[in-house]
Amino acid sequence: MSVRELVVLGTASQVPTRHRNHNGYLLRWDGQGILFDPGEGTQRQMLRAGVAAHDLDRICVTHFHGDHSLGLAGVIQRINLDQVPHPVTAHYPASGQHFFERLRYATAYRETVKLTEAPVAGDGPLAVTDTYTLDARRLSHPVESFGYRLTEPDGRRILPERLAAHGIKGPDVGRIQREGVLDGVTLDDVSEVRRGQRFAFVMDTRLCEGVHALAEGADMLVIESTFLDEDVRLATDHGHLTAGQAAAVARDAGVRHLVLTHFSQRYSDPSEFERQARAAGFDGELSIAQDLMRVPVPKR
Numbered sequence: 001m002s003v004r005e006l007v008v009l010g011t012a013s014q015v016p017t018r019h020r021n022h023n024g025y026l027l028r029w030d031g032q033g034i035l036f037d038p039g040e041g042t043q044r045q046m047l048r049a050g051v052a053a054h055d056l057d058r059i060c061v062t063h064f065h066g067d068h069s070l071g072l073a074g075v076i077q078r079i080n081l082d083q084v085p086h087p088v089t090a091h092y093p094a095s096g097q098h099f100f101e102r103l104r105y106a107t108a109y110r111e112t113v114k115l116t117e118a119p120v121a122g123d124g125p126l127a128v129t130d131t132y133t134l135d136a137r138r139l140s141h142p143v144e145s146f147g148y149r150l151t152e153p154d155g156r157r158i159l160p161e162r163l164a165a166h167g168i169k170g171p172d173v174g175r176i177q178r179e180g181v182l183d184g185v186t187l188d189d190v191s192e193v194r195r196g197q198r199f200a201f202v203m204d205t206r207l208c209e210g211v212h213a214l215a216e217g218a219d220m221l222v223i224e225s226t227f228l229d230e231d232v233r234l235a236t237d238h239g240h241l242t243a244g245q246a247a248a249v250a251r252d253a254g255v256r257h258l259v260l261t262h263f264s265q266r267y268s269d270p271s272e273f274e275r276q277a278r279a280a281g282f283d284g285e286l287s288i289a290q291d292l293m294r295v296p297v298p299k300r
Helices: 042-049 072-081 094-104 160-165 171-179 209-215 229-238 243-253 271-279
Strands: 004-010 024-029 032-036 058-060 088-091 115-117 124-128 133-138 146-151 155-158 191-194 198-202 220-224 257-261 285-288 294-296
Touching: 004 042, 004 257, 024 042, 024 198, 042 072, 072 094, 133 209, 146 209, 155 171, 198 209, 209 220, 209 243, 220 243, 229 243, 243 257, 243 271, 257 271, 271 285
Parallel strands: 032 058, 058 088, 088 115, 198 220, 220 257, 257 285
Antiparallel strands: 004 024, 004 294, 024 032, 124 133, 133 146, 146 198, 155 191
16 A cells, blocks of 8 residues: 655754754655655654665755754665665755765765765756656755655546446446547546646745745645744844745645744744744645654645
């Protein structure tokens, strides 16, 4: 059975707290595992969440600030220690190649796994698989930063009432699906397009074109909301979003499930992020991320 869910490993901005680890997010997408922004302590959080190194197929780093990347060294070494039997691909800003190399070879270890380096140089597709296309878009932060988006290919939904209207049943249902036409009846006559699921991951950034492009029509948007709205000036100065700004992006983009995360340690009441998100007019599903929570991607 296919599983599509977000496993939250850490939610803190800049420094960890007693209750929030540095960033880390695993997206389970059918049989694939994509690890986003492994901050310090990610390897231990994986253990607590029941995530194994064998679950990882891709690593996507948005930018090279420590709370989003210092866990790379431990995760990469764990992949090799556990002798993961499949290749792993790492995406990260090309301008941070020297940071990636330092983290990859921070200490001595035995390399047993093929780790493919796939640096991101600009907007566009990064990978195409049977179940998704992975794209990147440039964000606005003091260091080069990219957001990521997965898009499932569109499929077809068979409509039983249309099949019945055309007298199609039994083995002929499979036949029209395979061949596209049966006795003058086309597949379009008995089905409709089922839009593929879309997942977007937006970390440290000001409002910019890339944020809106990544969020557009997403079934799930995981987005930073480092500050509350009363601190919007701080957010802009440091290249971040507020809860209200993130929620307004989701509202305008038609997001179905919004996940707010990456909270500054200055705030002690997470419910205020939810209040401000609702005040911004977002009325879809909303999660205020907590370490080790699991959030299913909304079904189509």
